[in-house]
Amino acid sequence: MKNITLSMDEAVLEKVRVIAARRKTTVNALVRLHLEQMARNEDRAKRAIAELRRMSETTEARLGPDYKLRSCGDL
Numbered sequence: 001m002k003n004i005t006l007s008m009d010e011a012v013l014e015k016v017r018v019i020a021a022r023r024k025t026t027v028n029a030l031v032r033l034h035l036e037q038m039a040r041n042e043d044r045a046k047r048a049i050a051e052l053r054r055m056s057e058t059t060e061a062r063l064g065p066d067y068k069l070r071s072c073g074d075l
Helices: 010-022 027-058
Strands: none
């Protein structure tokens, strides 16, 4: 595992220390968890976009010439 150094405002660090203590963990563990979640979400989003592209390229569905795309506000 690699080590990194972070800089942050002292007031923010103090608040995060309180949060970590309440959760019975460390600031380091909170930061690691947050970064791991960001990486997983990024990977999931990329896979979802790739799957949507694949589906749109292979679908046989046809909407017809009179089809109009509606925005969510039109529902």
